[in-house]
Structure formats: C-alpha cells, structure tokens
Amino acid sequence: MKLTDRIDIGGGVAVSPAALGAMNFGTTTSREDAFAVLDMYVGAGGNFIDTSNNYAHWAGTGDESETLLGEWLESRGCRDDVVIATKVGFDRHGTGAGLRREQIEYWAGESLRKLRTDRIDVYYAHTDDTSTPLGETAEAFASLVREGKVRLLGCSNFDTWRVADATAEAERRGLPGYRVMQQRFTYLYARSDMAPKYIFNETAGRERLRFLYDRKMPLVAYSSTARGGYADPSRLPPDLIAGKRYDFLRMTACELGVGAGALAVAWMANLYRVPGMPRVIPLFSSSKPEHLKENLAGVELELSDGLLDELCRA
Numbered sequence: 665m666k667l668t669d670r671i672d673i674g675g676g677v678a679v680s681p682a683a684l685g686a687m688n689f690g691t692t693t694s695r696e697d698a699f700a701v702l703d704m705y706v707g708a709g710g711n712f713i714d715t716s717n718n719y720a721h722w723a724g725t726g727d728e729s730e731t732l733l734g735e736w737l738e739s740r741g742c743r744d745d746v747v748i749a750t751k752v753g754f755d756r757h758g759t760g761a762g763l764r765r766e767q768i769e770y771w772a773g774e775s776l777r778k779l780r781t782d783r784i785d786v787y788y789a790h791t792d793d794t795s796t797p798l799g800e801t802a803e804a805f806a807s808l809v810r811e812g813k814v815r816l817l818g819c820s821n822f823d824t825w826r827v828a829d830a831t832a833e834a835e836r837r838g839l840p841g842y843r844v845m846q847q848r849f850t851y852l853y854a855r856s857d858m859a860p861k862y863i864f865n866e867t868a869g870r871e872r873l874r875f876l877y878d879r880k881m882p883l884v885a886y887s888s889t890a891r892g893g894y895a896d897p898s899r900l901p902p903d904l905i906a907g908k909r910y911d912f913l914r915m916t917a918c919e920l921g922v923g924a925g926a927l928a929v930a931w932m933a934n935l936y937r938v939p940g941m942p943r944v945i946p947l948f949s950s951s952k953p954e955h956l957k958e959n960l961a962g963v964e965l966e967l968s969d970g971l972l973d974e975l976c977r978a
C-alpha cells in the first residue's frame with residue numbers, strides 16, 4: 665500500500681490510507697510547525713486531514729485548528745486536493761455540546777467560515793446527544809448534504825447500538841446516515857479494569873470492529889500511535905495494556921528496522937485483510953515532521969500474511 669493510494673469511503677470521497685490530525689495545530693503546535701507537518705504529509709501523498717469545531721478549546725478558544733487549516737489551505741491553494749473532516753457536537757468551554765438542528769446549522773456555518781471553504785468533505789457528530797431526537801439530528805445533517813455543504817456523514821464516540829438506531833431512523837426518513845466512524849483504536853488492547861479518562865473515549869474492541877465490518881463502515885482510528893507510546897514507553901497511556909503484545913511489536917519493529925509506531929500503523933492499515941475485520945484508517949498527529957514521517961512509513965510497509973497473523977495473535 666502507498667500513501668498516494670485512495671480508499672473510496674462513499675459519497676464520492678476518496679482518502680489516503682492514513683489521516684493527519686490537526687487537533688493541536690494553532691495552540692500547542694505553533695503555526696510554523698503545523699504548516700511544516702501539513703506540507704510534509706501532503707507532499708508525501710496524504711490527503712485526509714482531521715479537525716473539529718472545538719479544537720483545541722482546552723488550550724485556547726477552540727477556533728484555532730480550523731482557522732489555521734483555513735489559512736494553510738488558502739496559502740497552498742490545495743483545497744481540491746485534500747479531504748477535510750471536521751466535527752460538531754462537543755463541548756467548547758461549557759457550551760456547544762449537542763446535536764440539535766440549530767446547533768448543527770450554526771456550527772457548520774462557523775466551520776465553513778474558518779476553513780475558508782464552501783464544503784466539508786466528512787462531517788462527524790463528535791459525540792452522541794441522547795436528549796435530541798435522532799430524527800431532528802438526521803434532518804439537520806441531511807439539509808447540509810442537500811445544500812452541498814457536506815459530502816459524507818460520520819459519527820464519533822457513539823455506542824454502536826446508537827449508531828444502529830440513528831442509521832435506522834435516517835433510512836426510515838430516506839435521509840443519508842452515518843457512513844464512517846471515528847473512534848479511539850490502536851494495536852494495544854484497552855485495560856478492562858480501568859475506565860478510559862473520559863466516558864466517550866473508549867478504545868474500539870471486538871464488538872465495535874465486528875459491527876463496522878457488518879455495516880461496511882470504515883473506522884478512522886484516533887490516538888492510533890498511542891500518543892507516541894510505541895516510540896517512547898513513558899508516553900504510553902496508562903489505560904492500554906503493554907505486556908507481551910507491546911514487547912512483540914517493539915521487538916519485531918526493531919528486527920524490521922522500522923519504528924514501533926510505524927509497525928502499529930501497518931497493522932491497522934492491513935487489518936482489513938483479516939476475515940471479519942473492517943477497513944481501518946489510522947489517524948495520527950505530531951508537531952514534528954520527523955515523527956510524522958516515521959509513523960507514515962508504516963503505510964508502505966509490506967506485511968506478509970504470516971506476520972499479520974503473528975501480530976494479531978501476540
């Protein structure tokens with residue numbers, strides 16, 4: 665597989681096999697570093713860039729990431745060459761959470777303005793809103809698709825049964841439903857004795873993967889390089905199980921002469937070859953082009969059936 669390959673995820677949207685996260689761009693990652701990382705990713709053949717209407721509000725106002733991306737898109741004149749994904753529905757300094765019609769309309773307008781574009785390629789519901797009827801949310805998203813402001817809908821941090829319910833409601837109304845899911849996922853398993861830091865932030869497990877396979881929905885896997893924890897054990901999030909699987913990954917990467925993050929990326933990008941597994945598009949980020957380059961190398965790594973199997977069983 666090559667980074668220049670394209671995967672059709674529906675709605676006429678074709679994405680590279682690894683996505684770039686822009687969450688910290690403009691806040692903890694400086695404008696200069698963010699532009700360098702974006703240039704490096706696109707220069708290497710990537711086209712799938714991820715942001716949100718609230719990034720990164722915990723370190724600023726929540727407008728920084730989309731605003732920086734808008735400036736970068738304009739300065740590089742590359743809007744038609746990239747797929748921009750953004751999100752709505754999460755908190756921004758105590759406001760903004762929810763998927764009511766007026767919220768979706770307002771925040772879509774804000775995202776388009778900040779991104780300096782006339783369309784969002786992939787628009788995610790960032791987290792579930794159980795207090796708004798599913799039909800209201802579906803109608804609001806469908807209006808955006810009808811107006812050409814959004815090409816494809818996705819959801820993130822939803823329980824799978826809620827995705828099934830939302831899909832059924834959209835189908836009943838003849839409206840477009842969620843076609844792609846974004847969820848935390850990486851090579852290591854999550855510890856069952858330790859809740860994720862936030863309730864929404866669950867690592868995709870077997871049930872979710874089987875659901876996605878059944879629904880033919882790709883998984884865009886966030887925090888897929890375990891926040892740098894493959895390269896540097898001190899960065900590994902504590903709710904992931906290290907142990908033998910971790911040791912096997914790091915040892916094998918060393919034998920292959922690649923970074924352990926790259927091997928984790930290779931495993932995710934090739935998981936669709938395992939019967940019953942969905943297409944996974946690893947989504948990761950960095951403030952440093954050299955770290956990004958190291959992890960992107962995983963996309964091009966050829967995994968034999970035997971090694972893929974060994975990695976799955978470890």
Ligand SMILES: NC(=O)c1ccc[n+]([C@@H]2O[C@H](COP(=O)([O-])OP(=O)(O)OC[C@H]3O[C@@H](n4cnc5c(N)ncnc54)[C@H](OP(=O)(O)O)[C@@H]3O)[C@@H](O)[C@H]2O)c1
Binds near residue numbers: 820821885923
């Ligand atoms: N839907 C959601 O709720 C949700 C939640 C979280 C994130 N996301 C999306 O997913 C994207 C990625 O998420 P993430 O930042 O959590 O995951 P990540 O890409 O797994 O982690 C990024 C971190 O890993 C470090 N890193 C990467 N490669 C490294 C290396 N070779 N050596 C040392 N450190 C390395 C980076 O540090 P350096 O900067 O030093 O390289 C950075 O701190 C975000 O930008 C966002 O778009 C979505």
